[in-house]
Structures are given as C-alpha cells and as structure tokens.
Amino acid sequence: MPTNDKIIDSLFGSKTRARLLKIFLHNPALSLCLDDISAKTKLPKNNVKKELAALLNLKIIKTVHRHDRKKKKIKK
Amino acid sequence: MTAKKRKSKNKKKRPLHKGLPFDKTSRLVRPRNSVNYQFNTALPFFGELRNLVLKISPPSFPRLEKSIRKIGRLKLVAATGVFLNLNNSRIDLLLIGDDIDYKKLNNFIKNLEAEMGLELRYVIMGTDEFVYRYNMFDRFTRDILDSPHKKVINKIKGLAT
Numbered sequence: 001m002p003t004n005d006k007i008i009d010s011l012f013g014s015k016t017r018a019r020l021l022k023i024f025l026h027n028p029a030l031s032l033c034l035d036d037i038s039a040k041t042k043l044p045k046n047n048v049k050k051e052l053a054a055l056l057n058l059k060i061i062k063t064v065h066r067h068d069r070k071k072k073k074i075k076k
Numbered sequence: 077m078t079a080k081k082r083k084s085k086n087k088k089k090r091p092l093h094k095g096l097p098f099d100k101t102s103r104l105v106r107p108r109n110s111v112n113y114q115f116n117t118a119l120p121f122f123g124e125l126r127n128l129v130l131k132i133s134p135p136s137f138p139r140l141e142k143s144i145r146k147i148g149r150l151k152l153v154a155a156t157g158v159f160l161n162l163n164n165s166r167i168d169l170l171l172i173g174d175d176i177d178y179k180k181l182n183n184f185i186k187n188l189e190a191e192m193g194l195e196l197r198y199v200i201m202g203t204d205e206f207v208y209r210y211n212m213f214d215r216f217t218r219d220i221l222d223s224p225h226k227k228v229i230n231k232i233k234g235l236a237t
Contacts, residue, residue: 005136021129022129025125028114028126037113041190052113059119062116
C-alpha cells in the first residue's frame, strides 16, 4: 500500500504543490514571500514559483503586498 | 607603494547615500514591494481541504524510523502531537539516546519540517537523565508517556511498548 505522503504527493500532482498546500494550510494566517517558502520547504525557487502561479490562478492562494503592512497609523 | 595597496586605493567606493547593495537572499535588504503569499481563506471548501491535508500529511513511521536511526544511539523515540493529529499535546517528538550527532539531528528535523510544513516541537534527552526523570515521576516525561503516543523505537527495559 502506498504511504500517506505518496498519496498526497500524487493526489495534488507534485511534491512541490503538496508541500505548498501543507505549509499554507498548517498556518492559514501566515503570509510568506517566495524566499521564505523555498527555504522552509527546501525546494528550488523555480519550482515553487511555478506552482505558486498555478495556485494563484485557481484562487487557492492570494497575494499580500508587503508594503501594505507598513502603512500603520502612528498614534500621536 | 606596492601593487596590492594601489589596487585597493583605486577601488571605487560605493557612495553611502545610494544605500546597501541589493541582495535577494538577505532578510534585511529586500525590495519593498515584494509580494507575500497567503492561503485564501474565503474558499468555500477551505475547511474540508484543510482537514484532508492535515489528516493525511504525517509521514509513515517505518520511514521515520529508518532515517532517525542514523542520528545516534537512540533508546526511545516517541511521536505524539502532529504525528497523531492531537491538538493539545506538549511536544511532537521525544528523542532519548546517547552519542547524538547534532548536525544530523538538525538536518533530520529540518527535512521533516519541510515535508510536513510546520515547525516541530521536539525534546532531546540523554538516557540517564530520562531514566532518572521517569523514576522520580517527573511531570513532563510522565505527561508525554501517559498521553497517546506512538513509540517508534523502544529499547528501554521496563517500559511498556
């Protein structure tokens, strides 16, 4: 019988995609940039980029712009 | 003046006001408008997908055991927490043993984290310390071994499998 990790890898099409989904689903509130994702999943950036684009197309993942977070109001 | 010195004198200095050199790998210097990615929680089947992925994601124990053996002389390895889909456990992995190669351990944990997509909470202890703690009914070790767990390796005498 195939192991769990093999099932999930082939169910989602690739190891990269399965790992991406895992990392995002374990912490849905977390937003990560490409460098961090590739470091955390130990996968090459090119693959990650490709899969991210596919997931973005499906609207499973959304983008958050970094400088949005910097616009914090400063209380005087 | 030697040739080496002249060379260093002629080297152009980067003007300070132009800022630090752009480095993609550095965490401090990153383009300001780089994009972050996040899961779209507005998906109608978000909960279902999450359950599916989290439920089937733990790696198989035989494979885990195979790679864990290379770390050192491990006497006891117990997997709880995320490995058994328990939410309120103290740790995920308990490693008891001697002569542990910390480089290999670090590598192993990093790989496992990459595979599972989360940060693992693990404890590593010497055999003597563990036996001492277990015999004096230390709260921490007793808690782990009383709660549901799976012993991947167990070579300690007098401990139920």
